Amino acid sequence: MWGELTAVGMRQHETLGSMLRDDYIEHLGFLEKDYVYNSIQVYSTDVNRTIESARSQLYGLYPWDQPGSEKHQQSEASLRRDDPDLQSLPQEDRKYIRDDPAAMNLSKISSLYDTLTVDKYLNRPFPKDLTDDDYLNMRHLHYWLNYFKINFNLSKAINTGKLNRLLQDFDGRISNPSQVLKWTFLSAHDTDISGMLLDLNVSSAKCVE
Template identity: 30%
Template sequence: ICIQYFSHAFLSFYVLNYEQVYRHGDRSPTETFPTDPHKEDTWPQGFGQLTTIGMQQHYEFGQFLRERYADFLNSTYNQQEVYIRSTDFDRTLMSAQVNLAGLYPPRGQQVWNSNVLWQPIPIHTVSKLKEKLLDFPIPDCPRFNQLQSETSMSPEFQEKFQPYKDFSQRVASYAGYSPEEMDLQKLATVYDSLLCEEIHNYSLPSWATPETRSKLLELTELAELASFGIYRREEKARLSGGVLVKTILENITKVANNPQQLKLIMYSAHDTTIIALQMALNVWSGRLPPYCACHIFELYQESNGQFTIGMYYQNDSHSDLYEVVLPGCTSPCPLQNFVELTSGIIPKDLEEECMTD
């Protein structure tokens, strides 16, 4: 999923800095259901890997960023201007590499081989067990796990899931799951596997009709809503997306207090990263972020000296950005107001708050 900070160099705004967090490109399924004839060896690189379609998507997204921010970013790569962070997954690391190939094709002295119009740009990561910023739910957080269990038992969740109970049992039978083991996550696995197979022109089972896949999409979106919302949303946010919001606001505040050369921070992550972030901000539309989706934070300094934040969402690199307005504020939102309005979802001590009550 994608986030980006950048300043709006238009009209009365002065560009200071931008960050972006995006979802990786098209991939193979991360796993599949028991009766699926398309097992892991069906896919050229196995499960959970970036495909050539995904590579093309992120290359074009990098070109989109180059064109849109041509007047803000340097025309050539400058290591003092850009920082890239990725989760430790092949598909996110590779997406970042291809994105940068579109954003920073080598020019002049950066051309090291005339037959290879690409240059290496460092991408930073941490191990999956230490990832507490971009991959949710974060590891070793018993309180978040407890909230998940409480959500599944809550009247609010049961009301939303009740209309799908008979349908989910039918899908369990088709997919090879026992009624006892079927849950929203397995339904999401079925949906994702069928989606990947449809994109890559693999044959689908006869029961996977358009109506069935549409309902599976609804249940997958319900699964994400249940993970990060429905019940005790703000507390869940402090243990997930609020962690990322905190880092973003810390970076923005540093730039506002002391303008620096660093212009772009890129985070290469997942759909759940974007959902957790947008649920924390209470702006999620309820729709799954597509491949290459990107949530954007722009830091502006207006002509009167005031710092403001604008937010945009990019869910198609071939179309314009959607404006996102923080509830309770205007767009752009004064930085101080933004900080105050999000204070409830910012963790003070993540390790302590992750402990169970």
């Protein structure tokens, strides 16, 4: 189903959680080996794929067979592209679209790029008339559009709350080094990262150009 976390994505997040466990629990001893509920805070946007991303990563950080954790079962989510129009596109000007070419816009190209990226990773074939150069052009437009859409005040509106919370957490740790809470993370989207890079003046649509 479009927009859902795939089984591969779940395993990737669980692997990342295992790597974090190796670093911050086994080697550094920063977190307790057994799960302590009030030492970790986890936030996610209200989207199923980001919630599942956080859940899968926590499975790696604290596997189900560790004391204090619950046994888990991962559902097999898959992203399928089975629309016949995307399997074989007879007209050159219908490469990227499902419907009327006149309805195509940058947002639709960006959305389709996400789907094709997953297909590429899973070794699924591209639509018949879509070339590697087409894919690279779509990627360029996708990156540019993501930065352009959240430029200026919009990126500040998206990230002000996150940055304020980050500063509050640091201030809280400085003022109370013995507090139980040690770990806070947010499961969000690539657009959140783009906005953060803009606010920190690290990148922009002009850099992509």
